[in-house]
Amino acid sequence: MPTKLTHLKGWRSAILHSIADPNDVGIEQSYEYFPDGLLVTNKDKIIALGNAEEILKNYPDLAVQHYPDSLILPGFIDTHIHYPQVDVIGSYGEQLLDWLNNYTFPAEAKFSDKEHAKKIAHIFLKELLSCGTTTALVFGTVHKTSVDAFFECSEQYNLRMICGKVMMDRNAPDNLVDTPESSYQDSKELIEKWHEKGRNLYAVTPRFAPTSSSEQLHKAGQLLREHNNLYLHTHLSENTNECDWVQSLFPEADNYLDVYNRHNLLTERSVFAHGIHLCDSEYKTLAQNGSAIAFCPTSNLFLGSGLFRLDKAEQHNVNVGLGTDVGGGTSFSMLQTINEAYKVIQLQNTRLNPFKSLYLATLGGAKSLRLEDKVGNLAVNTEADFIVLDYKATPLLDYRLSQSKSLMETLFVLMTLGDDRCVKHTIVAGEEIKIS
């Protein structure tokens, strides 16, 4: 066999991926499905996708891994999650502002210790990978060490990850605040060390408007202007008490989003978590700037924050991805996040089609992060990040899927009953990750 072929691998199974937003093209045009499909990878890239028998004609000597009773999907994309909050997932009894003070801030204080940060980064990434999530937009803590520990770990797995140091100079405990200048300097050093190094990308990460002074938000905007392709990652309009607080802290702003807009923080790589209590002009401003919202259903329900208006985001052409928002969210699993998203939409008397859910969890997330040429579907020349879901993962799933009469039904059942138990294999950059 010629040397150049030794890196080729074939992956045979039913294969499904999104190719467009169902809202733009209709459900039937939004996906490709191969009941007996074959994906061919060369090192870290996908080089062929289609019906197995046809593709195999072009690769007669290909080594093929065959997965019957399974479904290959692109790796999931989580557009909003906090790695330091592994310690507080499932904490009882509070809404956002008390939950931050009583649970989150004490847990985040421990991340000044690099060893602790490394330990949690490993636990966090293993959990994401075992749930089939291969790309995420991730909050660190205010400590520079937290981001170093995260990227060192993500680099070991060769993951496409986005992370950033929290900028927070007020309304937080003394051991968790920085200053406008120190946050600028620390962020800048981290950007130079990690941004676009390997598969790592950096996000400028003011926690949310109440914990940053105007001076610090200006510094965040300055960082965005000084470097190419940086992300802006923050929270927006999650809880009504939070919204009132923002109005009192920034009385000159027209609305919550306007606080960020006045500091030049709206770009096509800006991702705002939640966006529940928005007015029409805020959706319009998000769309005009090409910024995205991370829809985090398990968190929005768990913290009693409210119901995200997907219909409004669609009407205004705002990019939307799904986020788990662990630890306000209650599951790392994107399948379980989709399950809860469906219920959030049901409570608004409308339906979330499973192909739309697939889009939100994969290609829609990638588009929100401007990574759709790299991840989010299985198109030729994209990066080979994908998962193998097991139709027989549990006795109930096995039985229920045996009754399924259509691909849509199979997908919906997987999204309703499925979780990390379904994720049999996680392949990153063409290599299966062994999670131990």
Ligand SMILES: [Zn+2]
């Ligand atoms: Zn969050």
